[in-house]
Amino acid sequence: MPSDPHEEERSEAGSLGLPDLGDGIDALTFEQILEMDEDEEEREFSKSIVFGFFEQAEQTFTKMDNALKQQQQQTNQIIFVFNRELRDLEELSSLGHFLKGSSATLGLTKVKDSCEKIQHYGQMKDEAGINAESDEDLCLSRIRETLVTVKEEYAEAEKVLRRFFAG
């Protein structure tokens, strides 16, 4: 990510006097969304986007849970374990990528970073997506751990955002 212009803009954005959204949300990016509202009181557009995102995130988490659950069931059976694991890893990676896109757009930095990790683990790589990892089970367990983390991060962000729109 290009950090320099980002930092510059952030300082400018601070002047808008938004309430503190915590370190899970990138103020500048989120502001961009808010700027699209026709009415700053109603915030119809940004609100619908953010709530739409909540829905999307929860659906995605459910899909991730399912993929992992299938994994769990599968490990007890001997047949097709290898293929199954690979296929589920692929699915998890693409789910991670999907949620990464929208969380990045809204500025949910922490959620985005975790989603990216899931994407990389699913590609059988380390968290930064640089080094290959050949142990599928290790990748799966890392995803499982990260999924827990990202749900927490998401819950935190959701709380902040709901408060923001409620206020």
Add this chain to the structure above:
Amino acid sequence: MPDREALESPPKPMAAHTPEPTDAQAGVNKEEWVTTNVDVKGDVVADGAAAHPLDRPLDRPGADIVVDSSMRIVQISASYLALNSLLPIDGCHYHYQFAGLDVFDAIKMHGLVPEPDSWRHAIHNALTKQDAYATADIDSTGQKYWCLRVVPVFQDSKLAYIALYAQVNVARHQTEPSGGELDVNDTYRILVETVKDYAIFMLDTRGNVKTWNATATLMKGYKPEEIIGHHFSTFYGDEDIKAQKPKKELEICLREGKVEDESWRYRKNGSRFWANVVITSVYRKGMHIGFSKVTRDLTERKAAESRLISAYEESEKLKSAFLANMSHEIRTPMHGMLTALTLLMDSPLTQEQRELGGIINESGSVLLQVINDILDYSRLASGVFSISLDVISIPDIITSVVRSIRPTLKPGITLESSLSPNTPGSAKGDPLRYRQIIENLVANSAKFTDAGSIQIDVSVACDDEASYTILTEVTDTGIGIPDHGVKSLFTPFNQFDNSATKRYKGTGLGLTICKSLVELMGGEIGFRPNSDTHGCIFWFTTKIQKINKPKQVDELEKQMEGVNISPPDDPGSLLKQIAPGKRLLLAEDNYVNRRIMLKVLKKFGFEQVDTALEGASAAKLVIENPQMFDLILMDISMPVLDGIGATREIRNAGLTIPIIAMTANALKGDAEVYLAKGMDGYIQKPVRLPLLRETLLTWLKP
């Protein structure tokens, strides 16, 4: 004269050889003829017979005639008589008829061959020599050859007799017919009549057909009686006749003796054939009597030629297509490699590993450039490269090229550009291709310049109602081009430094690609040495079309210029001006992102934005409506077909619509990868609005 057929025919009765005109009936009554003669000669014989012992006909190989010293016939042989068709019949010895006659009188009287002069000449020679004498062949009638031999016989040094021998030389007559003119003509006539595939005929001095052979009839469809007497221009097409080609051909033929031509000729039924024609002037005894004309039908050969040519062209096309496909296929894994390498280089590495990685990276980049060059070249060669007519802003392109190349220059080299004030800010042309040419030339200069400067100069060479001709020059202070290299500068796969240890990498395709692109854009490209230093000046011209603005707008703009002192360079307002007229396609699978992008675009002033939820439908929509969209915003990761695949499909369909990639993949080198995949720009997610605005402005102007 003796009958000419005497030799070939069985001996005839005397009828044709009446010794005296008054004895016309002698043949009918042989007995009478003989009796009369016997009576007549009887006295003579009596005198002669008393003089010497030879009183009977001589037979070969004896002498044909024996005369005494006073040239009176002593004896005459039966065979000689037979030779003259004067045969003794039923054993009667007619030789008595001749005995005592003066030999020359007898020859003359009976028409004996050969004629008296030959005999006289031979006898004279023999007597002068006092020895035997033989003549060379005597052509007595045009058909027969005679050999005369004269042997004087001396008794006590006194001439007693002369023996005369006459021999007809039949063998020579048969083996050497060429002496006869008629035979030569016959031979040629037969040859001309029977030769196949060649129409051979004669023209008179004015060009009218005089003769017509069988092949001419077959080839041209005219029977001899239909064409003889007609002018030979009958065989020519209207255009040739209008151009007075037949007349000109005869003129050339008269001047040079011969003229050859290959062109269409027409048959009687109007159909045409591809003919090779040779016309030759014909002279007899220095006088021009006409022309001979030989025509060959080359239709089949020409067809075969064109089949060969098209087969060759087809194979060239296949070769180029193969090259293009191969390069394309090689590019994909190359990108994979380079991307993986970038990731590798970001991981903790030892110094040595980093250096090795650097080498791989550099080599890979060079290889990629080579493949891209080959891809471009083969596309150009196979003619699938097309030039689009978009809005082109040359100042913008130059600025952008300078900006992108400057960081890659060796330290100490400066890159500057100067545009003449009348350079149009916007016109119609192909911005991508123009950029490619200028980039290529500047990169080339950068490659071969170790110190000094590179200068880009743009000026308007000329302009007319509809277009500008832009002259772009790239001047460097590099190593220059040796004289011997100048000629082959623009030929493919050529670098003037082709030594095994060549310092400069590359396929040698860059300039060839530039040349093809320039020519596709209706311009020229060239080189001249930089006279200040030993560097190069590469120049090219491009024709770009003027944008036709209604006059009113022009005037309005003038007024506006007066009012508005500071030009509206706020990108937001600029984009707002052009956005309403543009139609965009947003390909994005994520609902949240899609909604936000739509909102952003609406804020920017866009009124027409279509959406596609995945790559395949995006590609389909664009390919089916090639003129509909001005720009595509393309997410990379999408189901069914990702953004890269969709871009490939669109580019394969020959469309040059700007495609901007959008992705949250924040890897270094991604931008290059997407650009190499046929995309024109790259925006990272989360999208920074100023950057998006700038990118849209770049690709939508104005």
